[in-house]
Amino acid sequence: MFSPADIEALLLTLKVASLATIFMLLFGTPLAWWLARTRSKWRGIINTFVALPLVLPPTVLGFYLLILLGKNGIVGEFTTWLGIGALPFTFAGLVVASVLYSIPFVVQPLQTAFSNIGEQSLEAAATLRASPIDTFFSVVLPLSKSGFLTATILGFAHTIGEFGVVLMVGGNIPDKTRVVSVQIYNHVEALEYTQAHWLAGGLLGFSFTVLLILYTDLKITPRVK
Amino acid sequence: MFSPADIEALLLTLKVASLATIFMLLFGTPLAWWLARTRSKWRGIINTFVALPLVLPPTVLGFYLLILLGKNGIVGEFTTWLGIGALPFTFAGLVVASVLYSIPFVVQPLQTAFSNIGEQSLEAAATLRASPIDTFFSVVLPLSKSGFLTATILGFAHTIGEFGVVLMVGGNIPDKTRVVSVQIYNHVEALEYTQAHWLAGGLLGFSFTVLLILYTDLKITPRVK
Amino acid sequence: SYADTTLVAVASDFIKPMTEIAAEFEKATSHTAKLSFGSSGKAFAQIQNDAPFELYFAASEQYPLELEKLGFAVENSHFTFAIGKLVLWSQTSNFVDDKGDILKNGTFKHLAIADPSHAPYGIFAVEVMKKLNVFEKIEPLFVQGENIAQTFQFVTTGNAELGFIAFAQVIDTQTGKIGSGSGWLVPENLHSPFNQTAVLLKKGENNPATIALIDFIKSPPALAIIKKYGFGLPTR
Amino acid sequence: MNNSITARFKLDYGEFQLSVNLSLPNSGITVLFGHSGSGKTTLLRCIAGLEQAQQGYLEINGNVWQDSDGGIFLPTYKRPLGYVFQDANLFSHLTVAENLNYGLKRIKTRFDKPKINHILDLLGIQHLLERMPDCLSGGEKQRVAIARALVLNPEILLMDEPLASLDAKRKQEILPFLSRLNNELNIPILYVTHSQQELAQLADSLVVMDAGKVLASGLLSKTLSRLDLPLSQDHDAITVWNTTIVEHETDFHLTRVLFEGGSLSLPAIEGSFGTPLRVQIYARDVSIVLEFPRATSILNVLSATIADIADGKNGQSIVCLKVGGQPLLAHITRKSVAVLNLKIGKMVFVQIKGMSILN
Amino acid sequence: MNNSITARFKLDYGEFQLSVNLSLPNSGITVLFGHSGSGKTTLLRCIAGLEQAQQGYLEINGNVWQDSDGGIFLPTYKRPLGYVFQDANLFSHLTVAENLNYGLKRIKTRFDKPKINHILDLLGIQHLLERMPDCLSGGEKQRVAIARALVLNPEILLMDEPLASLDAKRKQEILPFLSRLNNELNIPILYVTHSQQELAQLADSLVVMDAGKVLASGLLSKTLSRLDLPLSQDHDAITVWNTTIVEHETDFHLTRVLFEGGSLSLPAIEGSFGTPLRVQIYARDVSIVLEFPRATSILNVLSATIADIADGKNGQSIVCLKVGGQPLLAHITRKSVAVLNLKIGKMVFVQIKGMSILN
Numbered sequence A, B: 001m002f003s004p005a006d007i008e009a010l011l012l013t014l015k016v017a018s019l020a021t022i023f024m025l026l027f028g029t030p031l032a033w034w035l036a037r038t039r040s041k042w043r044g045i046i047n048t049f050v051a052l053p054l055v056l057p058p059t060v061l062g063f064y065l066l067i068l069l070g071k072n073g074i075v076g077e078f079t080t081w082l083g084i085g086a087l088p089f090t091f092a093g094l095v096v097a098s099v100l101y102s103i104p105f106v107v108q109p110l111q112t113a114f115s116n117i118g119e120q121s122l123e124a125a126a127t128l129r130a131s132p133i134d135t136f137f138s139v140v141l142p143l144s145k146s147g148f149l150t151a152t153i154l155g156f157a158h159t160i161g162e163f164g165v166v167l168m169v170g171g172n173i174p175d176k177t178r179v180v181s182v183q184i185y186n187h188v189e190a191l192e193y194t195q196a197h198w199l200a201g202g203l204l205g206f207s208f209t210v211l212l213i214l215y216t217d218l219k220i221t222p223r224v225k
Numbered sequence C: 001s002y003a004d005t006t007l008v009a010v011a012s013d014f015i016k017p018m019t020e021i022a023a024e025f026e027k028a029t030s031h032t033a034k035l036s037f038g039s040s041g042k043a044f045a046q047i048q049n050d051a052p053f054e055l056y057f058a059a060s061e062q063y064p065l066e067l068e069k070l071g072f073a074v075e076n077s078h079f080t081f082a083i084g085k086l087v088l089w090s091q092t093s094n095f096v097d098d099k100g101d102i103l104k105n106g107t108f109k110h111l112a113i114a115d116p117s118h119a120p121y122g123i124f125a126v127e128v129m130k131k132l133n134v135f136e137k138i139e140p141l142f143v144q145g146e147n148i149a150q151t152f153q154f155v156t157t158g159n160a161e162l163g164f165i166a167f168a169q170v171i172d173t174q175t176g177k178i179g180s181g182s183g184w185l186v187p188e189n190l191h192s193p194f195n196q197t198a199v200l201l202k203k204g205e206n207n208p209a210t211i212a213l214i215d216f217i218k219s220p221p222a223l224a225i226i227k228k229y230g231f232g233l234p235t236r
Numbered sequence D, E: 001m002n003n004s005i006t007a008r009f010k011l012d013y014g015e016f017q018l019s020v021n022l023s024l025p026n027s028g029i030t031v032l033f034g035h036s037g038s039g040k041t042t043l044l045r046c047i048a049g050l051e052q053a054q055q056g057y058l059e060i061n062g063n064v065w066q067d068s069d070g071g072i073f074l075p076t077y078k079r080p081l082g083y084v085f086q087d088a089n090l091f092s093h094l095t096v097a098e099n100l101n102y103g104l105k106r107i108k109t110r111f112d113k114p115k116i117n118h119i120l121d122l123l124g125i126q127h128l129l130e131r132m133p134d135c136l137s138g139g140e141k142q143r144v145a146i147a148r149a150l151v152l153n154p155e156i157l158l159m160d161e162p163l164a165s166l167d168a169k170r171k172q173e174i175l176p177f178l179s180r181l182n183n184e185l186n187i188p189i190l191y192v193t194h195s196q197q198e199l200a201q202l203a204d205s206l207v208v209m210d211a212g213k214v215l216a217s218g219l220l221s222k223t224l225s226r227l228d229l230p231l232s233q234d235h236d237a238i239t240v241w242n243t244t245i246v247e248h249e250t251d252f253h254l255t256r257v258l259f260e261g262g263s264l265s266l267p268a269i270e271g272s273f274g275t276p277l278r279v280q281i282y283a284r285d286v287s288i289v290l291e292f293p294r295a296t297s298i299l300n301v302l303s304a305t306i307a308d309i310a311d312g313k314n315g316q317s318i319v320c321l322k323v324g325g326q327p328l329l330a331h332i333t334r335k336s337v338a339v340l341n342l343k344i345g346k347m348v349f350v351q352i353k354g355m356s357i358l359n
């Protein structure tokens, strides 16, 4: 059924996707909040930049990232200077690339959810002594639950399914950067269709369960009255 | 700079992406509305199914679509029976595959936007003689402007950048299914990096302009007071 | 004769020579050859699902033979159109010696190869290293491209110090030698024959353009182009 | 006036049950009165079809809008009604003008332009037309909401505390307009309020609700003077008389009006002989004397018979008198009842302060 | 009572300008009174820091909360205030209990449990604690909002028409509680209302606003009896007297109270000798006679001097009398002024109906 390599790839994928999703939420939330609230002229441009990586084919984006993050690239020189070394072909690089590629799927739904929160709720919180940060956690977050659900699911799923960027930046190193999408791809290319079906089926089954739990447990039911 | 083949690919991409986005909005809007409003038990499951294709690597998804839409697949048999013929390697097939792959990016933001619309606005519309359909267009749509913007941008951009599915289902056939992402891929594979950079740059520039216009012109500014 | 069009699936590593050959083919016969590029595995799957390809130029022998067996290709129509040449290459000059000794005693962090699970260049690279008894030592340093183009990108961007790539990717078409950096052209006796094989698909059986292209690819002008781009010529 | 609105609803919210069986007149203004949480809004929502009662029957002018037994439920948007929500509930994405137009565009028989302008003037919102709802004050929002429902020219108007956020002056302008609207166009109005004053000024009929049930319903004057309802105990307890104008004393800016059993002097009011006039008398403004008083600033002194006496709160007594055929409530101290030796059937004089009589 | 709240704001909304310069007492209840759209909510929002006025200076008990010249602007959440919004503005994602706890969790000096329970009882919301705001009636929401602000134990309480959606009975329970709260805890309250009744019952000071400006501000009794303000013309014009209890006539359920210049009989009220008591007299409840009347149900007849007479609407006259040192407004007809030959300085008797005297 599953070869040890398959299982390794599955576990690695889970790690990358979880970490990337966490980082995307961490960076994406303040960004989305700013985008939803600001009236700055920069808003449109920043918004555009966030969505832009999407239009590039993943392998091409991966290629550019490889140049940028590589030891001769700007970012690469910086990370080398920091003593981290160049990011390509490392687990960290994989996460960074995934974050860059999937972040629009996190920022955009959050922004939609945030811009739907009326000023009144924020004002009520302020009169009840909640600082802006406090208000964010006690009012904005719960009121944007459905936006966060969407952001998490899209970000997580897209990171799992992502393939081109991960392959380029990760280097497809077994048990280091070979995620399950690459593994399935390999099976298909190698005409090992049965293996591919099993792995794809397993991934689907697993994701189905996770998503179903997210969707039903968090009970984002429509508002009443 | 751009070869005639590049330009052909660009135009084809535009056609595919526009058509796919239109179809995604057409199918995605009622689906998102239903998902946002229903209290049916099916909600979680349907939601999961919508998001599920995301977790598969695009080429793998493409592979399964190929089988499904091909003349021996269920859908293929149906379309053949209809007299349309099998969809793979045709323009129509390209659009169908793009729609299937990118539709979560349209449904999810719409769902978030819809579930944020209070019952009260719908009730006010009903007391003012607006039928549910009428209410949808006159109240729900304008109130979910920012959700639609997000959905359109994510759907459109993701279709442009998509590559694995398109390559698999479309077959990289010149002036029929060779979209720009595939064309860039071709340049990269042929080590024609200058050509690839130009084409990627052109695609980015074009998309930047479109996105910026969308973001600034539609003026989804934060609500006042 | 009438001008016909044939649709040809071509393995990605053969993009450049094939594009030039197609142009010459058009000039010589007034038929047209439309080219669809992609990995061999992808084309294989597509052909099985009714892709309109008429001729298939794969990077290895395996897929064409399989297609004949499955009945998608005309029986016994397969032929070798070129021999793949492997090179161990680095962007840095004087890094790779012309004997490949660096594999035994060199120090590097990453060696790029095409994924040996399916990409022919990867499969042969592994054979070479095994033969040289360095496989066990070097395997942990592998970074693997999905195909040979990506493998090349790993090396040109400097992220991998060296890699097994196609000679075609670094050949200077003027001199017929490695154009830049440093490299070791791997002797063919270190791996099994790297026969790049084409096959006539059932869809193209009755298309004069397809048949004409099969003839043309074996003609001297086509062979010259194949050679120019760093491939070996099939022995007949 | 015939009772051609039938409304029966049973609805269960768990901790609250609505259970009403009402027969209401299809003309005039019916006021729904009751404590906070007594179910007034819920009843209005049921009538509008915004809430679908488990059991419900609603018939208006012979048209059945809802019949849970017969499986009939006309959706809200097909019910020709106007609804003013308790909170204004304007569309936040539309300007005031667009809010007003929203319904207008969707109906067939519209008021003419001057009539609509009159409504806007009266509600004082002409200058707000281009504003967004977020830039309006609380009262302004509410006035726009009223206008939005009024311009629909509906068959029945449902108003949920429409004037709660408006000042006395504005109320005094809008209330008579609603009465007039009702008279002219014959639109029945169901009007929720907490205010005794609005009640007295508007109501033709009264429905008193408590804990989801109807305590009493009927014509205003009869329901108001029932000593068994909490209304008669209220600080603001009132009686309402229907009168007609008979004479203007222009020298003193007074108008005399006739009621069943006598006449009253009021501050001057415009209107020709015979114009009907509604007069409201606070129970606390009525005092009882045994002798006819001289040299007093109180203009209206009438002879009356004591019909009933009940104990009120804090040493008060509530006296129901008959003046001619009309009931009249008086709040006086228990001490006065003792000192003056008031008994049922006794003949007395009532003094009514001229100034406390309202249009 | 010293005026240690200074509030100066200039704010421009384009079509509306707020421009106030107020000095308010830091104890007692100050009522903001004015038409819809006159800027009451805007002023309250400026004080709360929800609106940042272009020019503003706000000092409360020596602490400067805002000084646009000095670049000081304390954000709302650092201002120790309680705010009741015009619309309840509850958190829709929290239950009633969680709404109440929201602020409680964030303050240091809390009321003790019994006190909080007392507040919930008084507002009648104990049984609603587990509900979501969407399942509350309009009045219930508003009561929760009041509780949410009250339990904060704030240094100043800003209330924007808190009782507009409540019925008379509930109001009569909450109003005295607010007074008491104010007395016991010495929290100054800024209270927006349209209701004369709430004004009379609560206000120590009064600020009258119109079109973004302050028409008048000062102690209640002085401001109310100013014949130059529209207040004295109102149908509900009142005078408010501060009195103390001197005697209980238990037989007749009456209490006698003393004011500067005489005594009044009121319906029995609990309270020991010397308890201060606020008495409100409607101008329309005051009548003027020249002779001391006999055999009347009116208990309170006092001698007075006419201090001023002004013309009102509809043939009315507004008379300002001095009873001892206290001003008293009377609305009588112009006819009576003529018949009784009333002139400034003339000595008369005023009759005040016992029942019309409140709390």
Ligand SMILES: Nc1ncnc2c1ncn2[C@@H]1O[C@H](COP(=O)(O)OP(=O)(O)OP(=O)(O)O)[C@@H](O)[C@H]1O
Pocket: B225, D134, D135, D136, D137, D138, D139, D140, D165, E013, E014, E015, E016, E034, E035, E036, E037, E038, E039, E040, E041, E042, E043, E086
């Ligand atoms: N954000 C805004 N932009 C423009 N004008 C505004 C804005 N908010 C309020 N106004 C205007 O300012 C004026 C004062 O509003 P405010 O809410 O203070 O009135 P108010 O006295 O509280 O009235 P109400 O009794 O009706 O609540 C109104 O005319 C209103 O239309």
Ligand SMILES: Nc1ncnc2c1ncn2[C@@H]1O[C@H](COP(=O)(O)OP(=O)(O)OP(=O)(O)O)[C@@H](O)[C@H]1O
Pocket: A225, D013, D016, D034, D035, D036, D037, D038, D039, D040, D041, D042, D043, D086, E134, E135, E136, E137, E138, E139, E140, E165
């Ligand atoms: N959706 C709901 N779920 C459960 N209970 C509800 C719901 N809506 C209202 N209620 C309850 O039903 C009762 C009646 O509510 P309703 O809104 O009809 O009162 P009301 O008479 O309009 O009061 P108010 O004068 O305060 O607006 C209240 O006790 C309220 O808590």
Ligand SMILES: [Mg+2]
Pocket: D040, D041, D042, D086, D160, E137, E138, E139
């Ligand atoms: Mg209500």
Ligand SMILES: [Mg+2]
Pocket: D137, D138, D139, E040, E041, E042, E086, E160
């Ligand atoms: Mg206001």
